Amino acid sequence: MESPEQFIKHASWSPAEKKAARRAFDEALGRHLSATIAEAKRRMAKVVEPADLWELETYLTESRKTIDRVYRYRYSDLLQVFSILLRDGWLKEADLIGLQPEKIAEVKNGAEAFRRIFGDTGETSGRS
């Protein structure tokens, strides 16, 4: 039996799955970017002092770096990326429809493991 690492590394992707994966990826990215814009606008509305402005700058820089780091579309890493995004709430289970059941199970197991090991980032807390 393959280990999860072997499964993730060697999983093959049919054309239909690639399409579903790309759609799921884009959905998560779209949600993440929209939420970042909304949060930045919310923070800007509360800016009074210069220190508030530089805090917002830091928030934007960190958000951009996080998004750049996580959203890399490589099939060899995609199931792990999906696990992180599922844990953080940017990806919904429904977005995974169209992938093989083994891949979906792997993503869900991965999300659970990330949650256990690293905790919930709470990035989307308050979101469904």
Add this chain to the structure above:
Amino acid sequence: MESPEQFIKHASWSPAEKKAARRAFDEALGRHLSATIAEAKRRMAKVVEPADLWELETYLTESRKTIDRVYRYRYSDLLQVFSILLRDGWLKEADLIGLQPEKIAEVKNGAEAFRRIFGDTGETSGRS
């Protein structure tokens, strides 16, 4: 006769002048920071796409670096700093009241020279 460089470097500052200089410096910094906050809010209101948000991030980072670089309160550099701030409109001639006439003349000459050599940055264009 002293060169402007020698004058700037060796100018002595009476306690009353130091007080006036500090007030002028703080006035300029206050105006610059307020204008930066207002401009950031104006830009944020127009953010629609992620690219707009990252442009705003760049604007904030560059503004912070410029402010950090220019606003250094050292008496040996202060007349040059005032010249730059006068050229850029953050400092008003009226702010210089309380300084020796020679220092005021030096700041105004310096502002004119910066304008001639580097042009007007237009940072405060539209402002009085």
